[in-house]
Amino acid sequence: MAFFDYFKRAPKSASLAKDRLSIIVARERAGTRSGPDYLPALQQELLAVIARYETIDLANVTVNLDKSGGCEVLELNIVLPDSPPPPPPRLSQTVSV
Amino acid sequence: MAFFDYFKRAPKSASLAKDRLSIIVARERAGTRSGPDYLPALQQELLAVIARYETIDLANVTVNLDKSGGCEVLELNIVLPDSPPPPPPRLSQTVSV
Numbered sequence: 110m111a112f113f114d115y116f117k118r119a120p121k122s123a124s125l126a127k128d129r130l131s132i133i134v135a136r137e138r139a140g141t142r143s144g145p146d147y148l149p150a151l152q153q154e155l156l157a158v159i160a161r162y163e164t165i166d167l168a169n170v171t172v173n174l175d176k177s178g179g180c181e182v183l184e185l186n187i188v189l190p191d192s193p194p195p196p197p198p199r200l201s202q203t204v205s206v
Numbered sequence: 207m208a209f210f211d212y213f214k215r216a217p218k219s220a221s222l223a224k225d226r227l228s229i230i231v232a233r234e235r236a237g238t239r240s241g242p243d244y245l246p247a248l249q250q251e252l253l254a255v256i257a258r259y260e261t262i263d264l265a266n267v268t269v270n271l272d273k274s275g276g277c278e279v280l281e282l283n284i285v286l287p288d289s290p291p292p293p294p295p296r297l298s299q300t301v302s303v
Contacts, residue, residue: 126236133230139223147259154258158251162244 128189130163138179148183149174155185164190225286227260235276245280246271252282261287 132155134148152172159165169188175181229252231245249269256262266285272278 128236128241129232129234131230131232131234133228133232135226135228135230137226137228139225145259151255151259154255155252158248158255161251162242162248 127191130159130187130189132159132183132185132187134183136181138181146181148181152183152185159187163187166190224288227256227284227286229256229280229282229284231280233278235278243278245278248280249282256284260284263287 134151134155136148152174156165156170165187169190171186173182173184173186175184231248231252233245249271253262253267262284266287268283270279270281270283272281
């Protein structure tokens with residue numbers, strides 16, 4: 110599969126042996142309509158979602174925003190810390206008053 | 207760039223000339239730690255974020271979750287409607303009491 114090839118293309122050395130998370134958002138415009146360019150605003154919201162599951166150090170986050178013709182791509186690459194992530198959020202919470 | 211090639215690989219016909227949004231989340235494990243598999247849970251949260259910017263018809267959303275070795279990939283493909291998206295959310299809101 111093309112994506113697996115992409116994520117495996119870099120050779121792994123000891124220094125590169127880190128868990129990583131990559132998020133790619135691609136908006137392909139066919140020219141049938143216009144709309145605001147919201148990909149830049151998305152990056153903060155995506156990081157906020159990921160931060161519910163992983164401990165994110167912003168120093169280990171790289172962001173790339175690119176345009177080519179009718180295609181815009183937002184790419185976030187996050188190197189995850191060695192420590193385990195926090196437990197996932199509960200689906201429901203009970204609040205006592 | 208590899209991603210642009212990927213998104214442009216399909217030939218466009220009149221029936222395919224739709225705006226599309228693709229979201230790919232790839233988690234690459236280097237084997238240095240373990241953690242819960244949260245990619246399945248992410249898809250709903252990602253759709254909720256996108257729904258703030260685009261009108262999403264779930265019938266036009268395809269989800270693919272794949273694993274290969276130490277790499278897990280969640281892929282969301284959304285065909286966007288022809289109508290323009292709603293205005294982006296305001297960054298701040300004033301509430302009068």
